[in-house]
Amino acid sequence: MLFGVAALTLAGLVISALSVVGTDEITETPAFKVKDGAYAVVLDEAIVPYSGSSVTVTAKNSKGTELFVGTASGVDADSYLDGVAQEQISDVSFPKAASHRFTPGDEKPEADIADRDWWISTDTGKTVAKTFDLDAEPQVLVIAPANSDDSLDGTTVSLQMRVKGVFALSLLGIAGTIILAGFSVFFFMRWWASRIRPPKKGAGRPDSSGPKSGDGPNDGNGPGSGRGSDDDSRRGRRKSTDARAGKGEPGPATQPISTVQPGTASQAPPRRRDLRNRRSLRTVTAAMLGSGLVLSGCANMPIAKPSNPDVTPYERTAVRPGEAGKFMTNYTESLDKTLGDKGTDLDKIQAAPLIDHTRAQIQIADKAKQKLRAPNFTEVVAGSPSFTEYPMWFYAFGTADKKSTDGDKQLTQVMLVTRESASSDPLVRSASYIPTDQMPTLMADDKGAVKEGPEDFADDMKTASGDVSSFLVDGKAKSGGPEGLKEGGFKSFRDYLGDLRDKDSGFDKVDVDCKPYEDLKFEDMNLSTENGAIGMGEVRCTLTIKAPSDYALDLGDTVEAVKTNDKVGDTIKVDTAHPYVLMKTGDELTAVATDWNVLSSKVE
Incomplete structure (x- = not known):
């Protein structure tokens, strides 16, 4: 019965599987x-x-x-x-x-x-x-x-x-169905052959309910008794047995069943039917265990299995691993084309504050009859944290070809890039150079994501922007402020102010006011490094230069190229930009700026 049920169940499963996936799986x-x-x-x-x-x-x-x-x-x-x-x-x-x-x-x-x-x-x-x-x-x-x-x-x-493997398993299922069906027939036939049947007619014992010997008129002593010598011999055996019993002679070793008392003999051995049932039970159990082992092995087979969907928020880095070089190549090619077209479509690759610098540089180069070119990079890396939604941002680091920069030192350009949505293109927001030997090592995880800098570094960035602004105004580096303020672009600007304030310059007054650039939250965009963190910042300054009334203002081609009006007067205001890179190594902060930019000028 069990084999039959198993065969029918297995056949149903095979038919169901083939009806769903077919033989092509x-x-x-x-x-x-x-x-x-x-x-x-x-x-x-x-x-x-x-x-x-x-x-x-x-x-x-x-x-x-x-x-x-x-x-x-x-x-x-x-x-x-x-x-x-x-x-x-x-x-x-x-x-x-x-x-x-x-x-x-x-x-x-x-x-x-x-x-x-x-x-x-x-x-x-x-x-x-x-x-x-x-x-x-x-x-x-x-x-x-x-x-x-x-x-x-x-x-x-x-x-x-x-659904790979279902057809093969179905064939195994068909084979298993045939085997189980065969077992079912085999055991059924054995059961049929061993079942208890009634005795055949005329071949059994005399009916115990009929008249017994000696009770009727035909008790064997009269005519028609039909009893012969065989009956006499059996009677003789019974008598001899009774005689032995009366004399106290030992009888057979086994007592009659009717006289055996409970507990007086050991339990009778199991009958054949019990042994057969037990063997059948063991066979069925073995088959079930074998089927379980086979099915447990199927759990690791490369076939389709139901699975609970694990729908978690998607996340990715702003620039995927291996795509930094592609981004930089596309950017420099687009920048070269834009510079050759005097700034056409510049807003498709740059945004404030960097776009203000580039537009001013285009005007200055045009005034000086010079040609601007995008730098060439020999090596590019990029890093960003993982994002679950837009906007995104990342830092790109390009080691510049020595022919692309001035000076003997190898320089690396640091760029901050943002992307507002998947429908928009990446825009470079800030760019500044640092010496290549000061370039920190970024630590990315297995998905290419770089952790943001520690929370206290964001506070350091805010404080540092104030320290840079203060230094550009008075030339005094505050105690506890970032290192590097008396070098590079910071020093260059202070030297420029010194020249304007020199008595030989002829200017009556030169004032400067500097403030951190606030239209882009630099402090929200920074990366951790092997030994600290890295970020960027910018300070905007306004110079107010007053000349004697009998003097003509002449600040050179650079200031003249970016002048926004043609008014005649004795006072001119010049706006400048001071991008920098801020790095933290251990507990030490360092600000690095290699240059500064004149943005615009206006006569008042």
């Missing part, structure tokens, strides 16, 4: 039609509740529209499609239809989908398919029209999962 969901008005179809790979296999998402368009399929971090996909009409696949359960919902929104994103640099993989075509490993790091899959003017009207989407 593929199970799929019915294709669904994308709702009109949806710009994209979005699938978070983390919600697929299976493991040990791969899933293929296929999209087809019946109208011949070119489709785009791409995978990206959820941080990028969420930001890019924020507020955009989309169809989201919310649940997948093979072979049932995938659950999906429509989210209304804008007709399309701000930027073309194919131009984004954060895609991990992409493909295009009238029919597109993307396969992802269920055991790999999940990403977000996006299907959209390849051209921004098209739509997903007429697009259907389906999912298929490879």
Whole structure:
């Protein structure tokens, strides 16, 4: 019975498995039609509740529209499609239809989908398919029209999962079913052959309810008794036995069953039927244990298995490992082109405060008939913490070619880059040089993320910006302030002020007022290093220069090139920028600035 039930159960499982996956070992969901008005179809790979296999998402368009399929971090996909009409696949359960919902929104994103640099993989075509490993790091899959003017009207989407090994296991199941069925027949036949049957007619003992010998008229002494010599011999044996009993002779060793008292004899040995039942039980138990061992071994086989989705917030670094060089190459090429076009499209690669410096440098170079070029870098590294959402930021460090910089020292340019959303491009916000031998070592984790600096370093950055401002005004370095204020760009500015205030300059008065740049929160963007932390800052100064009324103001081509008015007067105001890099090594703070910039001038 047990073998029969097991055989039927196993057969049912095999039939069920083959009906779902077929002999090609593929199970799929019915294709669904994308709702009109949806710009994209979005699938978070983390919600697929299976493991040990791969899933293929296929999209087809019946109208011949070119489709785009791409995978990206959820941080990028969420930001890019924020507020955009989309169809989201919310649940997948093979072979049932995938659950999906429509989210209304804008007709399309701000930027073309194919131009984004954060895609991990992409493909295009009238029919597109993307396969992802269920055991790999999940990403977000996006299907959209390849051209921004098209739509997903007429697009259907389906999912298929490879169920490797099910067909082979089904064959084993069929074999197991046959074996179990054979056992069932075998044991049934044995049971049939050994069952208790009634005695055959005329072959059994005399009926005990009939008249006994000597009780009736035909007791064997009269005619018709039918008793012969055999009966006499049996009677003789009984008499001799009774005689022996009467004389006290020993009888047989075993007492009659009717006279055996409980406890007077040992327990009778088990009957054959009991032994057979026990052997059958042991056989069934062994089969069940063997099946359990086989199934436990299947748990580690490379086949698709149900799994509880672990949907956690996506996170990624602002620049992925290995992409720093690509970013720097694209940036320097774009900067070279922009500088050659006198600043056209500069706002696509830079933002304040750096863009103010570059625009002023373009004006100064144009006035002096000089040509500006972007520096060349021989080595580039980048670092950022992990982000779960935009905006993001990162630091890039480029070791400059010696031909690209002045002086004998090897320099490294430090750049602070921000990115507001996945639809926007990275913008360089600040740039300054440090000696290459002062470049600290960044410590990244296994995902390429660098931790932010300690909390007290943010406080140090705020304090240091005030110390730098104070030094630029009076030339006095405060006790406990950062080292390096009497060197490089800081010293150069103080020397410039000294020249303006020299009696031979002819100016009546030269005043300076300096304040930290506050439109960008530098203190919120810093990185930890092997022995401390690194960050950037900037101070803005305004020089008020007054000349005698009978003198003509002449501060040279640099100040003249950035003049914002043509007014005639004896007072001129000059705005300057002082970017710097702040580094902490142990308990020591060091501020490094290699130069400063004139931004604008105005006659009052």
